[in-house]
Amino acid sequence: MINITINNKAVSVPEGTTIVNAAKKIGINIPTLCYHPDQMLKANCRVCVVEIEGYRTLQTACSTFVKEGMIIHTNTEKVRDARRVVVELMLADHNLACDTCAAESYCHLRRIASDLGVREPRFERVLVPYAPHINDVLSKDRTKCIKCGRCIQICAEVQGLSILDFMGRSNETIVGPAFDSELYDVACVSCGQCSAACPVGAITEKEDIESVWAAINDPNKVVVVQTAPAVRVAIGEEFGMEPGSIVTGQLVSSLRMLGFDYVFDTDFTADLTIIEEGHELLKRLKEGGTLPMLTSCSPGWINFIEQYYPELLPHVSSCKSPQQMFGALAKGYFPEKIGKKPSDIVSVSIMPCTAKKFEALREEMSVDGVNQDVDIVLTTRELGKMLRQAGIDFENLPEDEYDAPFGISTGAAVIFGATGGVMEAALRTVYEVVTGKTLEQIDFKDVRGLKGVKEAVVDLDGTPVKVAVVHTIAKAREMMELIKAGKADYTFIEVMCCPGGCIGGGGQPNGANDELRLKRIAGIYQADADLPIRKSHENPAIKSIYDDFLKEPLGEKSHHLLHTHYKNRKKQ
Ligand code: SF4
Ligand code: SF4
Ligand code: SF4
Ligand code: FES
Incomplete structure (x- = not known):
């Protein structure tokens, strides 16, 4: 067992536990977006940052394993500010249309932005115009994508198919099949696991309500x-x-x-x-x-x-x-x-x-x-x-x-x-x-x-x-x-x-x-x-x-x- 302190509270967890899971043990839910407990660690989004005494920079709680004697703070002003900046940057190229979004009822980004008190994003919004790809099964809207990679990993690690991947650079990065093809044009099996794993409204089922x-x-x-x-x-x-x-x-x-x-x-x-x-x-x-x-x-x-x-x-x-x-x-x-x-x-x-x-x-x-x-x-x-x-x-x-x-x-x-x-x-x-x-x-x-x-x-x-x-x-x-x-x-x-x-x-x-x-x-x-x-x-x-x-x-x-x-x- 490893003995650590989180927010002044002593806690013992097995070796190999991440800070996110150690915090859960004492009733603290650190916000996460790219993290998925069944997937390999990636630390793409940085929304889970925490302060660890003795470290110069903030660390991602989803990918950092506890070490003996670690003293961790999950809710300091520095942590809250950093998380707010991360979310504001995501929103800067996000098609923020929550009222018409298919993911409105479960969107993790929306909930985290709200919890962090992000009301007026500080950064100029730069939207790349893009029409969603919609087939008879799925709808893929890259203007809502936060590039967390959860869909890529579930398709590769669970389904072994690797239909999706990152393409492009910077705010032109997109996620999709090679050459941004339609899912029907590649050997996608329409399982929708990507839509169930997507924390926002970037991949959803085609609605027939x-x-x-x-x-x-x-x-x-x-x-x-x-x-x-x-x-x-x-x-x-x-x-x-x-x-x-x-x-x-x-x-x-x-x-x-x-x-x-x-x-x-x-x-x-x-x-x-x-x-x-x-x-x-x-x-x-x-x-x-x-x-x-x-x-x-x-x-x-x-x-x-x-x-x-x-x-x-x-x-x-x-x-x-x-x-x-x-x-x-x-x-x-x-x-x-x-x-x-x-x-x-x-x-x-x-x-x-x-x-x-x-x-x-x-x-x-x-x-x-x-x-x-x-x-x-x-x-x-x-x-x-x-x-x-x-x-x-x-x-x-x-x-x-x-x-x-x-x-x-x-x-x-x-x-x-x-x-x-x-x-x-x-x-x-x-x-x-x-x-x-x-x-x-x-x-x-x-x-x-x-x-x-x-x-x-x-x-x-x-x-x-x-x-x-x-x-x-x-x-x-x-x-x-x-x-x-x-x-x-x-x-x-x-x-x-x-x-x-x-x-x-x-x-x-x-x-x-x-x-x-x-x-x-x-x-x-x-x-x-x-x-x-x-x-x-x-x-x-x-x-x-x-x-x-x-x-x-x-x-x-x-x-x-x-x-x-x-x-x-x-x-x-
Ligand atoms: S993905 Fe979330 S934040 Fe984006 S428009 Fe939909 S509900 Fe709003
Ligand atoms: S529907 Fe299934 S096979 Fe197709 S991209 Fe999504 S996870 Fe991969
Ligand atoms: S489509 Fe969804 S799951 Fe995939 S990278 Fe974008 S936000 Fe993440
Ligand atoms: S949840 Fe930790 S970096 Fe995304």
Whole structure:
């Protein structure tokens, strides 16, 4: 342990602790902008400076490690002045348009400027004119960029892609893909991790909130909404609630208050995915199909394999993601049930993910080639904004329940929200289908948690089946290399694009780190444990939809509505 003094208070912390973290131990939050606890240290912004006795200059608290006997001051006049100058210099070339900024509700720069009492910036403002780059998924506005580098690092260190980097000098420095290209023109997977890590409004999702209001206000439309598993343990953060709080009931109430006609749950089609994907796996095992089979729920991961490893596409399950299975049923099954046409339905989804916006627009994701199965995708962050626009007191809402039949689901479906969840849900079903026995111990703890690659072996009546789970694109790449080298001795592999799975999606509340992701994961497993039915094949609504409509897993209707194909989109 190292003994130091911070603001005249003695504190002991383990060797290797930074001043930022040592200060936290005694209840002092030093302001930071470029610092991110999951990323390598960079010390780009200088907003975290502190005074250390015996040092001639101020030091950055995020990158300075404590030393025995250090005497640190975090709140002197000199420190406050220096921090103010740093922020004023940032604002000097910043497009300060907070009232119209997408990041207004979480912007760290705005909060720090306000806390430091920066009212009238002293420096002349020099703005480089620039039009934001906006594609169907993300909006990138360099006039809001403070060059902190968090997006660069998450793309390189977590996703292993390095799509973004610094370019230029001085106040002409910009952050973006090589040659300031559009993100669609480079091999970006649309995961949105950069937007979730950006502390300001320089990278955000493309907003689709107005399209949802227009649909709700159209008396000729029936607007149905689905909510992904991971949203229920994160949307509370938008309203100051503890990460991981399970707010499913309030989420349903709030969507009804916004005016959606039917509030459904993506968990229903997560259960359906397990039935279809489980049978696809058994078919491949029986008929000698391509193995290991890879899951297909995560559109950022699909974007990756299509662009980087198209030769491995035969390994990918043909199942659509739960979002798209839901959309296909919302347009291909539900309208008839309520005496409407597919074109009368507007299908909206609330997703933790920015890549879902891309997935919904794919030409393959339309049952009739005219109507998209999912019309509009909102991220968790966008839903937070929409609820604030409507003045909804989310935390104090009474709980409500999803509508039938697409609101009935199981614990197996809710764990789709965390890395390992799809695999665990599949094992709960595949075991019982293959062996005909009841699975007594349904918690597969080996595939839970934040470890990058997880493995488990399941005994299917004497046949050991080895499975693996990976999350993040960097780990997916490692796994693809193993498959290419013929060294992946697995039968089934779950791949999720984002750190921690969907709970760490690029559309979730801004600024997640591993500590926070673990709280969301705990919420997911608690939601599973709280449900009366925890195996997908025991969902009564799933049994009914097969009896009533789909008839059998992998049948003709399933083939038409619930399965798809992916293609080589390698950039030359
Ligand atoms: S990024 Fe922050 S400081 Fe800049 S305009 Fe947006 S809210 Fe204001
Ligand atoms: S969306 Fe993902 S892949 Fe694309 S630049 Fe951002 S972090 Fe990188
Ligand atoms: S885009 Fe955002 S995260 Fe990236 S350098 Fe600029 S301010 Fe930082
Ligand atoms: S937060 Fe320490 S230098 Fe940016």
